[in-house]
Amino acid sequence: MCGIVGLYLKNHALENQIGSMFAPMLEAMTGRGPDSAGFAIYGDEVPKGSTKLTLYHQDLTYDWDALAHRAQAQLAVPIEFFRNHHAAVFKIATDAQTASEYFLTHAPELILLSAGQSIEILKAVGLPTEISSEFNLSGMKGSHIIGHTRMATESAVTLEGSHPFSTGQDLCLVHNGSFSNHNRLRTELAYHGYHMKTENDTEVAAGYLTWRMDQGDTLKQSLEHALQDLDGFYTLAIGTHDGFAVIRDPIACKPAVLAETDDYVAMASEYQALTSLPNIDQARIWEPEPATIYSWQRDSH
Amino acid sequence: MQSINLAEHTVRELNQLLHDQSKDLVEDQWEISETSGQHNIACGLNQKLNVGIKGHVGYFCAGMNQHAHVTVHGNAGQGVAENMMSGTVHVKGDASSAAGATSHGGLLVIDGNTGARCGISMKGSDIVVKGNVGHMSCFMAQAGTLVVCGDAGEALGDSLYETVIFVKGKVQSLGADCVEKSVTDKHFKQLKKLLDRAGSEEDPTHFKRYGSARQLYNFKVDNAY
Numbered sequence: 001m002c003g004i005v006g007l008y009l010k011n012h013a014l015e016n017q018i019g020s021m022f023a024p025m026l027e028a029m030t031g032r033g034p035d036s037a038g039f040a041i042y043g044d045e046v047p048k049g050s051t052k053l054t055l056y057h058q059d060l061t062y063d064w065d066a067l068a069h070r071a072q073a074q075l076a077v078p079i080e081f082f083r084n085h086h087a088a089v090f091k092i093a094t095d096a097q098t099a100s101e102y103f104l105t106h107a108p109e110l111i112l113l114s115a116g117q118s119i120e121i122l123k124a125v126g127l128p129t130e131i132s133s134e135f136n137l138s139g140m141k142g143s144h145i146i147g148h149t150r151m152a153t154e155s156a157v158t159l160e161g162s163h164p165f166s167t168g169q170d171l172c173l174v175h176n177g178s179f180s181n182h183n184r185l186r187t188e189l190a191y192h193g194y195h196m197k198t199e200n201d202t203e204v205a206a207g208y209l210t211w212r213m214d215q216g217d218t219l220k221q222s223l224e225h226a227l228q229d230l231d232g233f234y235t236l237a238i239g240t241h242d243g244f245a246v247i248r249d250p251i252a253c254k255p256a257v258l259a260e261t262d263d264y265v266a267m268a269s270e271y272q273a274l275t276s277l278p279n280i281d282q283a284r285i286w287e288p289e290p291a292t293i294y295s296w297q298r299d300s301h
Numbered sequence: 302m303q304s305i306n307l308a309e310h311t312v313r314e315l316n317q318l319l320h321d322q323s324k325d326l327v328e329d330q331w332e333i334s335e336t337s338g339q340h341n342i343a344c345g346l347n348q349k350l351n352v353g354i355k356g357h358v359g360y361f362c363a364g365m366n367q368h369a370h371v372t373v374h375g376n377a378g379q380g381v382a383e384n385m386m387s388g389t390v391h392v393k394g395d396a397s398s399a400a401g402a403t404s405h406g407g408l409l410v411i412d413g414n415t416g417a418r419c420g421i422s423m424k425g426s427d428i429v430v431k432g433n434v435g436h437m438s439c440f441m442a443q444a445g446t447l448v449v450c451g452d453a454g455e456a457l458g459d460s461l462y463e464t465v466i467f468v469k470g471k472v473q474s475l476g477a478d479c480v481e482k483s484v485t486d487k488h489f490k491q492l493k494k495l496l497d498r499a500g501s502e503e504d505p506t507h508f509k510r511y512g513s514a515r516q517l518y519n520f521k522v523d524n525a526y
Contacts, residue, residue, distance in 0.1 A: 252417050271338035287416050
């Protein structure tokens with residue numbers, strides 16, 4: 001099972017409301033995934049050359065202040081951060097690789113959830129309603145957001161196994177289904193220098209797209225390759241810095257519904273998750289075709 | 302007329318009220334509102350009820366229907382009218398995959414399009430889709446009739462038994478053992494009758510007929526590995 005949801009705003013005036021529009025969508029998918037939940041929101045962008053990291057520590061009393069001071073002294077660049085429940089978002093005036101490597105080396109007790117200019121990934125084990133409220137999802141602002149409610153089948157119920165998965169900057173993926181060739185793909189990706197952190201099949205798909213895009217593919221091209229190389233049942237929602245995409249496997253066993261108005265594009269595993277959206281009665285609602293790429297891209301923020 | 306608002310009642314409560322009518326018919330006109338895409342609405346009915354559903358429904362709406370006439374004024378999720386035995390189910394919008402799956406009898410009418418596997422393993426019902434159907438429709442379908450006024454997706458009628466398929470538009474591809482067959486006056490009359498029942502004014506002579514080549518019925522030693 002698992003539920004996936006996504007919301008992409010066409011009307012910039014709604015960016016202040018994206019969290020409150022999205023929270024009921026995520027929570028409506030509890031029946032499909034009560035184990036864990038998570039979301040990736042795009043917004044509050046840092047300038048080019050700077051990096052935004054989302055870091056996680058299981059201890060709510062973790063001393064983020066001390067870490068920020070240490071990092072600022074050792075990296076010798078300005079750092080700002082804010083806490084959000086178990087996570088903290090660090091804005092660092094250096095490139096993503098330097099910033100990520102610093103924290104992975106000097107603070108191995110942390111889990112790096114996302115890196116990029118715009119993305120923040122927040123996820124946890126538990127009911128979607130609890131996770132949504134712990135991270136204050138309904139108060140968040142941004143341009144697009146994708147989320148996942150998990151009913152684990154492929155690997156353990158852990159934070160590491162929960163979605164969204166991000167393996168590249170500002171790129172993330174949520175998945176309903178299962179991949180049957182993820183072990184072979186994991187080996188191939190390792191050969192190309194992409195090492196997955198978990199045993200989870202979805203992480204491999206995220207890693208695959210990262211690899212393709214590093215090879216020069218656009219999001220659409222990377223998904224065309226994915227249709228050839230990923231074997232299994234899947235509906236995927238993918239977030240990038242500027243875009244949002246939805247794709248189903250050629251058999252299309254896993255459900256998906258899309259809705260579009262002048263203000264937004266929304267996707268969900270089930271229509272139930274869309275009923276709370278404004279003007280959904282006037283939306284164009286359709287089921288995405290199998291093996292067809294649906295993508296929306298912004299020119300600029 | 303009894304009106305049930307699903308913002309105020311659970312689907313379980315609604316279905317119990319509808320099932321109670323199968324013993325003593327007190328009210329045969331029902332209207333259901335605020336459906337919000339919930340699953341299993343109006344399942345297992347066993348009485349001549351007229352049920353109007355205002356809004357989109359989730360999975361398995363009007364599943365296992367007997368005798369009732371159910372109209373969905375919206376879209377339907379997966380498996381609408383699955384295992385229907387008799388009666389009518391009419392979806393005014395689109396339906397997702399597996400519409401009318403394993404249905405034994407009755408009439409399912411979809412005004413819009415359906416997703417994949419429409420009429421999968423149907424066993425005697427009639428299904429009329431005024432738009433298109435997705436891939437693998439009528440997979441292993443055994444009896445009954447599927448009419449598609451639009452186009453059909455890949456592998457139509459794969460491993461078909463004795464269901465008859467009429468398609469007006471393009472067929473992307475035929476599945477294993479499904480072939481085009483000749484159409485006689487008898488078939489046009491049969492199709493006209495069905496189109497009339499579905500409220501469609503399509504001209505039956507514009508349709509092609511597809512059925513089983515019956516080449517998979519018996520074991521062939523040539524096919525053994």
